[in-house]
Amino acid sequence: MSGYTKFECPNRAIVGATKCIFHDSNYWRQYSNAISSEFAEQLQKAVKEKQPLYAIGYNLTAINIKGEFHAPVYLTSALFHSGADLNARFLSVFDLSGAVFENGASFAGSVFQDASGFYGVTFQYAIFNWVKFYKYAGFTGTKFPGDARFNATIFLGQSSFNGARFSNVADFHRAVFAKHADFAWTRFDDVAYFAEAKFISANFFRSQIQQANFTDTTLVIPYNKEQKSDDEKDEPKGIVSFHLANFAQPSKAIFDKVNLSRTSFHRTENLDQIQFLNVDWMRAQGNQGSITGRTHIIEERALTEQIAADPVTGSNVTREDVLSVYRRLRDNYEKAARYDDAGRFFVSEMEVQRIFDKKGVKRPWIVRNILSLLALYKIFALYGESYTRPLIWSTILVTGFFFLRFLMSYCTEPTCNDADLIIDSLSAFFQLPRGDHYIDIIERILSAPILGTLFIALKRKFERKIRR
Numbered sequence: 311m312s313g314y315t316k317f318e319c320p321n322r323a324i325v326g327a328t329k330c331i332f333h334d335s336n337y338w339r340q341y342s343n344a345i346s347s348e349f350a351e352q353l354q355k356a357v358k359e360k361q362p363l364y365a366i367g368y369n370l371t372a373i374n375i376k377g378e379f380h381a382p383v384y385l386t387s388a389l390f391h392s393g394a395d396l397n398a399r400f401l402s403v404f405d406l407s408g409a410v411f412e413n414g415a416s417f418a419g420s421v422f423q424d425a426s427g428f429y430g431v432t433f434q435y436a437i438f439n440w441v442k443f444y445k446y447a448g449f450t451g452t453k454f455p456g457d458a459r460f461n462a463t464i465f466l467g468q469s470s471f472n473g474a475r476f477s478n479v480a481d482f483h484r485a486v487f488a489k490h491a492d493f494a495w496t497r498f499d500d501v502a503y504f505a506e507a508k509f510i511s512a513n514f515f516r517s518q519i520q521q522a523n524f525t526d527t528t529l530v531i532p533y534n535k536e537q538k539s540d541d542e543k544d545e546p547k548g549i550v551s552f553h554l555a556n557f558a559q560p561s562k563a564i565f566d567k568v569n570l571s572r573t574s575f576h577r578t579e580n581l582d583q584i585q586f587l588n589v590d591w592m593r594a595q596g597n598q599g600s601i602t603g604r605t606h607i608i609e610e611r612a613l614t615e616q617i618a619a620d621p622v623t624g625s626n627v628t629r630e631d632v633l634s635v636y637r638r639l640r641d642n643y644e645k646a647a648r649y650d651d652a653g654r655f656f657v658s659e660m661e662v663q664r665i666f667d668k669k670g671v672k673r674p675w676i677v678r679n680i681l682s683l684l685a686l687y688k689i690f691a692l693y694g695e696s697y698t699r700p701l702i703w704s705t706i707l708v709t710g711f712f713f714l715r716f717l718m719s720y721c722t723e724p725t726c727n728d729a730d731l732i733i734d735s736l737s738a739f740f741q742l743p744r745g746d747h748y749i750d751i752i753e754r755i756l757s758a759p760i761l762g763t764l765f766i767a768l769k770r771k772f773e774r775k776i777r778r
């Protein structure tokens with residue numbers, strides 16, 4: 311690649327050989343102590359003289375790195391044949407890309423004040439507990455064959471685990487991601503443990519997740535109002551997207567005590583089987599469905615508000631996408647016998663169909679609210695979810711027609727009192743009219759859909775009770 315100069319090793323070659331003790335591929339096998347002590351000297355020099363450390367492609371034995379490095383540290387493609395213990399402060403760039411650890415590595419408590427690169431590193435096991443990354447932390451393509459511990463690690467800059475592979479537990483317990491975290495194409499072969507972690511924006515696009523634990527996780531820290539300057543006003547709030555992510559063992563993918571109002575499950579695999587325990591979904595605002603407080607998902611907002619449900623591709627969602635998320639969430643809750651919550655997703659599913667046409671465009675007001683079957687179905691029975699609505703409509707109809715009969719002095723009995731008028735109205739309502747006046751006919755026509763929806767709502771209610 312142009313722009314790069316070849317790294318010239320400044321160390322003396324071993325007598326009778328072409329390379330220095332660090333670059334010779336066998337020297338470390340016999341003289342591990344010599345390597346450790348020589349490297350310790352180079353480290354000390356870098357710390358003391360605030361000079362960059364070039365240890366590119368070194369063969370290293372047991373190392374222990376401490377101190378404050380003011381200049382860049384390059385451990386690029388180094389081979390760590392023994393354990394590595396780093397507890398240091400890196401004030402400048404830190405590059406470990408391409409390094410291979412044949413043993414464990416601990417960075418516990420280290421501080422990276424500038425960008426750090428761990429691209430394509432292979433760690434046998436890695437400990438990054440309590441590490442603070444002030445700038446970009448790059449773990450793209452990093453391999454973790456053993457445990458990876460990021461307990462209470464703080465990522466103040468962006469972080470990328472794009473294409474990384476965690477063959478064992480990936481422990482991000484109490485980690486804080488203060489900027490966007492990229493977990494696209496990441497593979498979690500064991501559990502992805504994010505309990506009590508905090509995100510401001512994250513992307514799990516196409517990541518392969520065997521098991522997951524999001525307990526007490528903050529999926530999107532709300533923006534602080536004071537922090538928000540005028541030019542930041544248009545900036546969308548973060549989203550945690552699981553677009554096309556695959557939860558391979560959904561019964562072991564747990565979301566508990568989490569607010570999911572800014573989480574997208576657009577085309578997430580096995581969404582119908584993920585474990586949603588004590589989760590909060592976004593509730594619809596305004597008069598559209600405020601009666602029910604129906605559930606509202608970020609994808610539906612993406613339909614109208616031009617916010618991208620998927621931060622990677624910025625792709626727009628279609629009405630079908632939104633409906634699919636609602637349907638699979640309803641399935642999920644029905645399987646868990648949580649019918650009230652399932653009902654809320656069902657109402658949302660119907661609402662989307664009522665409000666938007668197939669192209670995702672809002673239908674005209676009159677169609678949305680009155681002149682469509684769905685609009686009427688909502689008015690009469692909240693899509694069969696409410697039995698109180700048809701009961702209220704029944705009362706209105708029967709009393710309305712009682713007054714109409716009274717005003718028009720229409721009675722099926724020769725001598726008529728109020729009780730007869732009520733019985734007339736009720737009989738017509740229940741399709742057993744005592745006359746064939748047009749009042750009877752109109753009342754029967756109007757009562758049919760009300761009785762029908764009442765039947766549907768009650769049937770649904772009882773069936774759920776029995777199944778429970």
Ligand SMILES: [Zn+2]
Pocket residue numbers: 319320321329330331332333334
């Ligand atoms: Zn050398």
